[in-house]
Amino acid sequence: MRRAVLFLCLLAASLRGQSNFATLSGTIEDPQRRPVQQARVQLKSTGTGALRNAIVGAEGFYDFASLVPGEYELNVEAQGFAAFTRRVRLEVGQQMRLDLVLTLGQATESVGVVGSAELLKTADASLGEVVEQQSIRELPLNGRMLLDLGLLVPGSHVGHGAQRGDMNPLYWRPGQPSALSIGGNRPNANYFLLDGATNTDPTFNAQNLSLSPDAVLEFKVQTGSYAAEQGGAGGGQINIVMRSGTSKFHGTMYEFLRNNAMDARNFNEMEGESRLTQNNFGASLGGPLRGGKTFFFANYEGLRKVKAMTSVATVPTEREVTGDFSQAGVNIFNPFSSRNNQDFNPSLPVSR
Numbered sequence: 001m002r003r004a005v006l007f008l009c010l011l012a013a014s015l016r017g018q019s020n021f022a023t024l025s026g027t028i029e030d031p032q033r034r035p036v037q038q039a040r041v042q043l044k045s046t047g048t049g050a051l052r053n054a055i056v057g058a059e060g061f062y063d064f065a066s067l068v069p070g071e072y073e074l075n076v077e078a079q080g081f082a083a084f085t086r087r088v089r090l091e092v093g094q095q096m097r098l099d100l101v102l103t104l105g106q107a108t109e110s111v112g113v114v115g116s117a118e119l120l121k122t123a124d125a126s127l128g129e130v131v132e133q134q135s136i137r138e139l140p141l142n143g144r145m146l147l148d149l150g151l152l153v154p155g156s157h158v159g160h161g162a163q164r165g166d167m168n169p170l171y172w173r174p175g176q177p178s179a180l181s182i183g184g185n186r187p188n189a190n191y192f193l194l195d196g197a198t199n200t201d202p203t204f205n206a207q208n209l210s211l212s213p214d215a216v217l218e219f220k221v222q223t224g225s226y227a228a229e230q231g232g233a234g235g236g237q238i239n240i241v242m243r244s245g246t247s248k249f250h251g252t253m254y255e256f257l258r259n260n261a262m263d264a265r266n267f268n269e270m271e272g273e274s275r276l277t278q279n280n281f282g283a284s285l286g287g288p289l290r291g292g293k294t295f296f297f298a299n300y301e302g303l304r305k306v307k308a309m310t311s312v313a314t315v316p317t318e319r320e321v322t323g324d325f326s327q328a329g330v331n332i333f334n335p336f337s338s339r340n341n342q343d344f345n346p347s348l349p350v351s352r
Helices: 002-016 133-138 146-152
Strands: 022-029 040-045 051-055 061-067 070-077 083-090 095-097 110-113 127-131 156-158 180-182 191-194 216-224 237-242 250-258 276-288 295-307
Touching: 022 070, 022 083, 040 061, 051 061, 127 146, 133 146, 133 216, 146 156, 146 180, 146 216, 146 237, 180 216
Parallel strands: 022 095, 083 110, 191 237
Antiparallel strands: 022 061, 040 051, 040 070, 070 083, 127 216, 156 180, 216 237, 250 276, 276 295
């Protein structure tokens, strides 16, 4: 009995971790819109070269599940029809429906689709938007905070509270704000996923691990009507997918430096003070291992930050330290008395 319960728990955990994968399904038909039986469908990842194959049944339906987000090449072959080739891009958590119509022709003929219009989303009713790799790579980020790009999604804005990382002294991830208010919800109503696994701090409902933008392939912010496997909270669902290695080596090296060389001083800062020195640096590398069937990806990012805090405070004068408030400019009265005009004398008894 215990083994059965343990097996079901592990099965539930594995099913819960599938929300980052995409699916591709559809039908294969001839020009008269009749199913093409025994058509051979092959899906190839352009990044790793991984192949998935399927044979169309009597209803002309094909289905590829648990696909890693990325670029793919779909090839369809059937006897008496021209070969069909189409490139598709699958996003995180996407359920793409792609119905194809083959043309009559010889085996040596082929039809290739280079570009296509945006596909209508008919498989689910979720609302949201994907922040793709180009935006992550090219848009400026202050402090390289990835979740700042979540503000590009309609219905989201900067939130407030413990998720900012500056309101609660118990918050143990300062400098990693995750306060997004999505659809009018509070920031503690959001749910964070990383490669399909929970990335949510149960104490503050903040993001557990804040990744470097160079380690992220893309992420999706779903604002409503999301599927049941993402119902960990009632607010937005932030589903992040990490990058992986491909059949070719790829990498980056970067350094972002901010200092006071071109900064203006505040009115209360003295010349020569160092206000801010912030240095973000790191590198990433991915590629194939020996044999070409196993891939790796590694990323490192460092942050060195020095910041001078300038403040204005009121301190007592030497006379006030000894109890002489005659030059304070205001009347000092006994706070325990209802008479505000009564001069306060510490030697007098307190009147109530």
